Amino acid sequence: MNSKVAIGDLAIAGGQPAFTDPIHVGRPNIGNRERFLTRANEMLDRNWLTNRGPFVREFEQRVADFLGVKHCIATCNATVALEIAIRASGMSGEVIVPSFTFVATAHALQWQEITPVFCDIDPRTHCLDPEKVERMITPLTTGIIGVHLWGNPCAVDALSDIAGRNNLMLMFDAAHAFGCSWKGRMIGSFGLAEVFSFHATKFLNTFEGGAVATNDDALAAKIRLMQNFGFAGYDNVIYIGTNGKMAEFAGAMGLTNLENIKAMIECNQRNYRAYRRGLSGLTGVSLFAYDETERGNYQYVIVEVNEGLSGVSRDFLVEILHAENILARRYFFPGCHRMEPYRSYFPHAGLLLPETERVCRRVLALPTGTTISEEDIDRVCGVIRFVIENAETVQARLARQELALVH
16 A cells, blocks of 8 residues: 655655556446346347337336336436426426536526526535525526435425425436435435436446436426427327437446446445545544435545645645545536636626535545445545645645745
8 A cells, every 4th residue: 555654755745646547536337247248239139229229118117116206218318318308397487506516407408598597505415505595586487406416315395395385397406316315215206307317427327328207297208209309109200309319228238237236335335434434533524424314325425625624725635636646526616607608697696605615615526436445445545634634744845846846
């Protein structure tokens, strides 16, 4: 193990990196390779590669059964799924969303000339703050899209109450939340619909893919039409649509990974607990806690770095970790409201988003997943602990180093 016991051991100060090869956030989880290859050969033998083949249909049914919902419509990716679900629901005008999310949540609205109205988050959950949501409602508001961030459920009851009292549509971006529950009920059945991502970096992947889950029969029928050019049978187009279909090889991968879901959850939970042990008691570094009474996928290991307590900023720590080949990520930075076109449209949005601004400066996602070992985690935690416990000395040394380079 490449341990850090002196400032000069840090890669950024000239030492050897903690890892020879980079370790990533979100490296793909891959199930039984032989099982997938068997399915791939079956697919090729059938010569049925797309257009809702048997693997995609089976995947949809198994996902619906797993979530306990009536309908699962598999798509080519989650962004298209979200766009179609929004359009099928009839949202228009303004829709309230968090800024602290992947930019696709906002883009899926703006792409359809619907204005995303950015609302602040609850600093404890990193999800929409219902109290703030109520303040953002205007006569133009038609809906709310909550994001179950890190697999942590939104305040579903409060948001449902707000939506009901104000005659608003409620939908959830559940890209992080496959395999998670809220009050013992699987995420996927709340609101009008919930959208999942099966991108390669997500907990359950289909290489690339997504899905809409819903219990609304009429909405499901409309989404099925819209994701297949509006076809309702052979040569019969009855609605405007696009091409949002999931390919057959993606369905085969999804089925293979579904068979391995228990092992993937156990691995992620093991990693989460290893990080919890490794970072325990470290001043100014707090691990985002999962509710272990609920089902969860433990996909993300998230820490907040409080510079006032730790002595180092999140960005300074990122610089050090990247030099060690620990490719931690600043999810979600800098917040959608500070990205284009939104920062031009709403230049003062940050004034209404103090918690979002604060969390954006603090949050750090650490490497996890099935490719990471407990020894790797111990090494990552060792680097973080060394930097925090020697914050003043590390910063002084690196400042002198930078000054020497300037001169």
